[in-house]
Amino acid sequence: MTKKKLKSAIIIGSGLGGLSTALRLSTEGYEVTVIEKHLKPGGRLNQLKLDGFTFDVGPSFMSMSWELEELFSSNGLKNPIQLEELDPLYQVYFEGDNKPYRIFKSLDNLEKEFKDIEPNLAAKVEKYLLRAGEFFHDTEDKVVKSNYKNVVDYILKLTRVPKKHLPYLFRNMWSEVEKHFESEQVRVIFSLVAFFLGSTPFHTPAIYSLLNYTEMKHDGYWKVKGGMYKIVEEVMKILESRGVKFVFNTEIVSVANSNGKLNSLLDRNGKTWSADIFISNSDAASFRGQILGRKKFTEEKLDKMDWTLAPFTIYLGLKGKIDSLQHHNYFLGSNFRGYADKIFTSSIIPQKPYYYVNVSSKTTPESAPEGCENVFILCPVPDRRFKKDWDDKEEIANNIIKDLSERTGFDIQSNTLVKQIYSPVEWENMFNLYKGSGLGLAHGINQVGAFRPKNKDEEFPNLYYVGASTTPGTGLPMVIISSKLVTDRIRSDYGSI
Numbered sequence: 056m057t058k059k060k061l062k063s064a065i066i067i068g069s070g071l072g073g074l075s076t077a078l079r080l081s082t083e084g085y086e087v088t089v090i091e092k093h094l095k096p097g098g099r100l101n102q103l104k105l106d107g108f109t110f111d112v113g114p115s116f117m118s119m120s121w122e123l124e125e126l127f128s129s130n131g132l133k134n135p136i137q138l139e140e141l142d143p144l145y146q147v148y149f150e151g152d153n154k155p156y157r158i159f160k161s162l163d164n165l166e167k168e169f170k171d172i173e174p175n176l177a178a179k180v181e182k183y184l185l186r187a188g189e190f191f192h193d194t195e196d197k198v199v200k201s202n203y204k205n206v207v208d209y210i211l212k213l214t215r216v217p218k219k220h221l222p223y224l225f226r227n228m229w230s231e232v233e234k235h236f237e238s239e240q241v242r243v244i245f246s247l248v249a250f251f252l253g254s255t256p257f258h259t260p261a262i263y264s265l266l267n268y269t270e271m272k273h274d275g276y277w278k279v280k281g282g283m284y285k286i287v288e289e290v291m292k293i294l295e296s297r298g299v300k301f302v303f304n305t306e307i308v309s310v311a312n313s314n315g316k317l318n319s320l321l322d323r324n325g326k327t328w329s330a331d332i333f334i335s336n337s338d339a340a341s342f343r344g345q346i347l348g349r350k351k352f353t354e355e356k357l358d359k360m361d362w363t364l365a366p367f368t369i370y371l372g373l374k375g376k377i378d379s380l381q382h383h384n385y386f387l388g389s390n391f392r393g394y395a396d397k398i399f400t401s402s403i404i405p406q407k408p409y410y411y412v413n414v415s416s417k418t419t420p421e422s423a424p425e426g427c428e429n430v431f432i433l434c435p436v437p438d439r440r441f442k443k444d445w446d447d448k449e450e451i452a453n454n455i456i457k458d459l460s461e462r463t464g465f466d467i468q469s470n471t472l473v474k475q476i477y478s479p480v481e482w483e484n485m486f487n488l489y490k491g492s493g494l495g496l497a498h499g500i501n502q503v504g505a506f507r508p509k510n511k512d513e514e515f516p517n518l519y520y521v522g523a524s525t526t527p528g529t530g531l532p533m534v535i536i537s538s539k540l541v542t543d544r545i546r547s548d549y550g551s552i
Contacts, residue, residue: 061086062552064545065320065328067307068336068487070098071531072522074290075126075538076334081297082130083542084552089299090328092306092487096291098336099486099493100531102284105473108372108429109282109422112477113493115413115431116141116383117277119269119532123286126535135289137280139418144276145383147244148462150407155384158244160271172238180271183235183245187268190220194262198504199527202540209505223264224500228256231264243391250411250435252529253363253494255395260500278382278418306487307337309346317515332517332545339508339525340496341489349513361499362492363529364398364435365479369452371430372423372473377414377465380430384412386462398435402442404451410434412459427472432459438479439490445478452476495524503528510541519544 064080066073069091077087095101099113117123120138127134143164146155159165162177169176194216203209223231228249232242246256248266270276279285295301307328311321319329335342340360344352388394388407398409413431416423423429434455436442453468460467479491489495496502510525512518521541523529 063330064332065330066334069096070336071100072534072537073336075535076521077294077299078130079542081299087299090302090305094304097287107424108473110370110429110431111283114283114531120274120277122532122535136286138277141276141382146381147385149387150389173241179235184268184272187264191265191268193217202544203505206505223262226261228259228261231261252498254497257395282419317518334519334521336522337487338489338495339520358440361497362438363494363497365438365491366482366493367434367436368477369432370475371471373428374470374472376428377463379463380414382417386410400441408434438492445480448476448478494529498528511544
């Protein structure tokens with residue numbers, strides 16, 4: 056008796072969305088192959104090693120940790136990832152103020168931190184988070200964790216959301232924090248979550264204040280024991296034990312064969328790859344334009360979409376310790392609104408940039424040699440639609456490093472042992488990010504839900520999408536949810552095996 060051949064699936068890209076989908080499909084009985092352009096898995100959730108220093112390339116913390124737990128438990132597995140909660144969550148430095156503001160989950164501690172500039176902060180935050188929490192719980196299953204047949208289906212599901220939340224759809228995040236808090240500093244701090252979405256609070260809908268709720272009330276921020284790349288390593292162990300195949304250093308460039316459905320893809324070396332179903336973990340919008348040649352996703356039309364800010368990242372291995380830094384740190388200027396208005400479209404990087412600093416050696420000592428510090432700096436910058444040439448990346452990096460040195464009182468330049476800079480050019484080339492956009496499509500009202508590129512292709516019935524630019528959106532928890540949604544879609548179409 057011959058054994059029934061498993062249905063085969065090819066996943067293009069091994070970001071967390073692709074790996075999570077591979078895990079779910081292997082549970083469903085599919086024979087899975089993952090094709091990855093890069094030399095190793097993980098996509099932006101990657102790792103950089105330089106002369107004894109280890110850096111997280113992109114994501115530096117986990118939030119909504121229950122989604123990571125769901126990924127393993129729903130596949131009959133014990134979660135192998137050890138998480139440790141960060142407290143304080145992060146600290147924020149404002150220009151001209153040497154003392155940072157520490158952000159605690161404890162509202163009593165938070166109120167003490169801001170007692171001089173925002174009276175009765177605990178009560179104000181409680182009220183703000185109550186509103187955000189209600190929205191989160193009223194929409195999580197109905198909207199975020201839901202597939203849509205079409206726009207009408209999406210709108211019908213929105214009608215099931217209590218009407219009291221409608222104003223959230225028509226306000227930006229800044230107007231929401233402005234209603235609840237008096238001091239500019241507190242308003243800025245509570246709107247920083249917009250930057251996690253690759254945008255600014257003036258362009259991000261108020262609905263994303265729900266992220267304040269998940270960070271301060273519902274879950275928190277977590278570091279991964281052993282570094283963020285441990286997530287990739289542990290998922291890879293499981294996938295390899297299940298017989299999932301990985302092909303690295305291989306880039307898919309076009310469709311090789313189709314006749315109403317997708318039969319095979321072509322890589323850059325001229326090899327074809329065939330399967331029963333295909334899942335793209337590449338950007339859902341640019342893949343349709345650049346690989347499939349769809350008219351709705353030409354370069355001209357892609358350029359008109361709203362994309363998230365590009366990352367400009369610096370990785371520094373330093374001799375010595377910077378005592379004033381913690382695991383997560385923000386360094387901000389004094390003109391938040393003016394800066395946010397210009398950063399999207401300016402071709403000139405401001406002399407006083409805003410940036411984020413992660414020092415994982417504070418909580419993971421093995422990521423740097425003894426007596427040393429690993430410093431990861433991320434500065435949001437315009438994507439390559441607006442600034443095409445990044446030959447000035449050394450000058451930009453030195454400007455940021457100089458600012459950080461002055462504000463921490465630590466001579467970074469003379470204590471640098473290793474240094475690596477990734478401009479939007481490197482991010483685009485390494486991870487196929489459209490024009491260097493760090494987190495894919497932005498999250499304006501016209502680019503969320505059913506208005507985001509769908510996770511099932513419009514023409515090929517056996518082609519699907521997972522990741523940041525399809526539903527539900529960007530961020531590690533969201534792409535894990537995305538993998539569940541696309542697997543539900545495939546199960547509905549083809550069943551389990």
